[in-house]
Amino acid sequence: MYDCAIIGAGAAGVSAALTLKALHKNFIWFGAGGLSAKIRNAERIDNFPGLPAVSGAKMAEIFSAQTAAAGIEISKKRVTGIYPAGEAFEILCDTEVFTARTVILATGVEAVKPIAGELDFLGRGVSYCATCDGALYRGKTIAVVCTEKEQEHEIEFLATLAQKLYLIPLYKNPAVQAKNVETLSGAPLGIEGGLRAEKLLLKDSELAVDGIFMLKAAMPSAALVNGLQTENGHVVINRACETNIKGLFAAGDCTGRPYQYVKAAGEGNVAAHGVHFYLAKKP
Amino acid sequence: MYDCAIIGAGAAGVSAALTLKALHKNFIWFGAGGLSAKIRNAERIDNFPGLPAVSGAKMAEIFSAQTAAAGIEISKKRVTGIYPAGEAFEILCDTEVFTARTVILATGVEAVKPIAGELDFLGRGVSYCATCDGALYRGKTIAVVCTEKEQEHEIEFLATLAQKLYLIPLYKNPAVQAKNVETLSGAPLGIEGGLRAEKLLLKDSELAVDGIFMLKAAMPSAALVNGLQTENGHVVINRACETNIKGLFAAGDCTGRPYQYVKAAGEGNVAAHGVHFYLAKKP
Numbered sequence: 122m123y124d125c126a127i128i129g130a131g132a133a134g135v136s137a138a139l140t141l142k143a144l145h146k147n148f149i150w151f152g153a154g155g156l157s158a159k160i161r162n163a164e165r166i167d168n169f170p171g172l173p174a175v176s177g178a179k180m181a182e183i184f185s186a187q188t189a190a191a192g193i194e195i196s197k198k199r200v201t202g203i204y205p206a207g208e209a210f211e212i213l214c215d216t217e218v219f220t221a222r223t224v225i226l227a228t229g230v231e232a233v234k235p236i237a238g239e240l241d242f243l244g245r246g247v248s249y250c251a252t253c254d255g256a257l258y259r260g261k262t263i264a265v266v267c268t269e270k271e272q273e274h275e276i277e278f279l280a281t282l283a284q285k286l287y288l289i290p291l292y293k294n295p296a297v298q299a300k301n302v303e304t305l306s307g308a309p310l311g312i313e314g315g316l317r318a319e320k321l322l323l324k325d326s327e328l329a330v331d332g333i334f335m336l337k338a339a340m341p342s343a344a345l346v347n348g349l350q351t352e353n354g355h356v357v358i359n360r361a362c363e364t365n366i367k368g369l370f371a372a373g374d375c376t377g378r379p380y381q382y383v384k385a386a387g388e389g390n391v392a393a394h395g396v397h398f399y400l401a402k403k404p
Numbered sequence: 405m406y407d408c409a410i411i412g413a414g415a416a417g418v419s420a421a422l423t424l425k426a427l428h429k430n431f432i433w434f435g436a437g438g439l440s441a442k443i444r445n446a447e448r449i450d451n452f453p454g455l456p457a458v459s460g461a462k463m464a465e466i467f468s469a470q471t472a473a474a475g476i477e478i479s480k481k482r483v484t485g486i487y488p489a490g491e492a493f494e495i496l497c498d499t500e501v502f503t504a505r506t507v508i509l510a511t512g513v514e515a516v517k518p519i520a521g522e523l524d525f526l527g528r529g530v531s532y533c534a535t536c537d538g539a540l541y542r543g544k545t546i547a548v549v550c551t552e553k554e555q556e557h558e559i560e561f562l563a564t565l566a567q568k569l570y571l572i573p574l575y576k577n578p579a580v581q582a583k584n585v586e587t588l589s590g591a592p593l594g595i596e597g598g599l600r601a602e603k604l605l606l607k608d609s610e611l612a613v614d615g616i617f618m619l620k621a622a623m624p625s626a627a628l629v630n631g632l633q634t635e636n637g638h639v640v641i642n643r644a645c646e647t648n649i650k651g652l653f654a655a656g657d658c659t660g661r662p663y664q665y666v667k668a669a670g671e672g673n674v675a676a677h678g679v680h681f682y683l684a685k686k687p
């Protein structure tokens with residue numbers, strides 16, 4: 122069992138990892154896309170103390186070298202759920218399970234905003250995990266909203282099961298190879314239904330489906346952990362970065378504005394100290 | 405009138421200054437000792453994202469070059485009081501006054517912990533300002549507790565006024581030139597008295613005095629601003645770095661643990677955004 126699992130590899134995750142390492146904690150660090158795309162894509166950052174007028178690509182390179190030099194590894198597994206289990210947490214990555222005594226959520230905020238109805242129908246026709254739930258839709262009609270080209274193999278896997286698959290790609294140059302896949306353009310607007318999800322709403326049309334897969338780089342924090350308190354899409358924390366769930370901390374953009382690298386890094390540090398303190402109290 | 409005055413030049417002050425500059429604010433930045441001694445004296449910092457295994461001296465050098473390159477100047481004037489004045493603040497530096505619409509307190513925590521009775525007798529026999537209050541002790545007996553060799557000229561000034569001056573230096577190699585000065589070793593433990601301060605307590609003795617000057621690099625936050633809410637010596641803030649006084653923000657070690665550079669830098673950023681937001685609401 123790990124002392125802590127850090128979910129997310131932006132500035133908050135990097136800072137939490139460096140500090141947990143300095144505190145000699147045994148932790149696992151999940152970052153599906155490596156150091157966050159948001160960092161890599163920033164053009165120039167002028168107000169990060171210590172890195173004058175740095176590009177996002179350069180900052181990501183520096184963070185990456187720094188964590189590697191500290192002997193910290195990053196797992197590219199995508200976390201699909203976090204479940205409180207007694208005095209610890211089970212962290213699900215598709216079908217693989219890891220356990221940790223504490224969790225630091227540092228999932229960022231971009232590309233994770235849920236669409237209308239998404240969270241309401243989660244587990245009732247909406248899924249974040251092709252591997253986990255694909256088999257439920259054998260011979261059925263599904264829609265797949267996907268934010269990353271890297272997940273096309275998951276879409277192809279779903280296409281082997283479904284009778285018909287509508288793909289709504291939120292990335293450029295989709296190239297899924299399967300006859301039963303129909304690719305549509307435009308952003309998804311919402312999900313409607315009764316007891317279960319029945320329709321995916323697009324700008325000018327709606328798709329009647331049996332299920333909807335939302336395959337994203339990062340999951341909405343509220344969807345990752347059942348019962349997590351959020352407000353306007355942000356995880357609610359106190360100054361110690363504690364959430365409403367004991368042992369679960371949050372840091373960075375997922376906790377709210379300002380969306381700033383150094384604010385995120387500061388909170389990552391505070392959350393790591395929170396973990397340290399929490400573990401010290403519970404030997 | 406300035407948009408903001410930043411008090412303190414540690415990691416929180418540096419971060420606040422860089423962000424206020426990026427936000428095109430007109431501000432003044434006070435740091436009596438230049439970039440804080442605490443940064444300069446740290447042996448090695450392993451968990452500041454972006455600066456792997458950096459010495460304190462190197463970090464101070466990098467921060468200094470970064471702020472200079474951004475066109476930010478630091479004033480070495482020592483702030484001795486902050487007074488809310490309508491919709492703005494008056495910042496007193498000995499006898500000079502600056503005005504600003506907002507203030508960010510980033511005074512740190514080291515060397516500022518008040519001794520027992522210090523705050524109780526402030527203005528009643530205890531003073532932080534030789535220039536302001538020296539004349540009150542003409543021909544009298546005073547004690548001077550001083551944390552910095554740089555302030556010896558203030559002690560010599562006081563010695564020209566007082567009949568007898570006990571010096572308790574908290575720095576090495578004191579070299580005050582005056583016949584009526586008696587230098588004592590050991591830390592001061594407390595101040596006692598009735599309506600006014602009457603005694604300075606040392607480990608093995610007590611000094612009967614008419615007044616006590618506490619000449620420190622940084623002043624206790626609670627002493628700088630009348631009515632500022634503190635708890636265990638830390639300024640109470642919310643997640644937006646707002647204090648209980650409108651327009652007054654705080655960031656860094658002065659707001660509490662963990663005493664970490666990146667936590668302080670994160671809060672400096674948040675406080676600067678708080679200033680930005682506050683000024684936008686009050687045109």
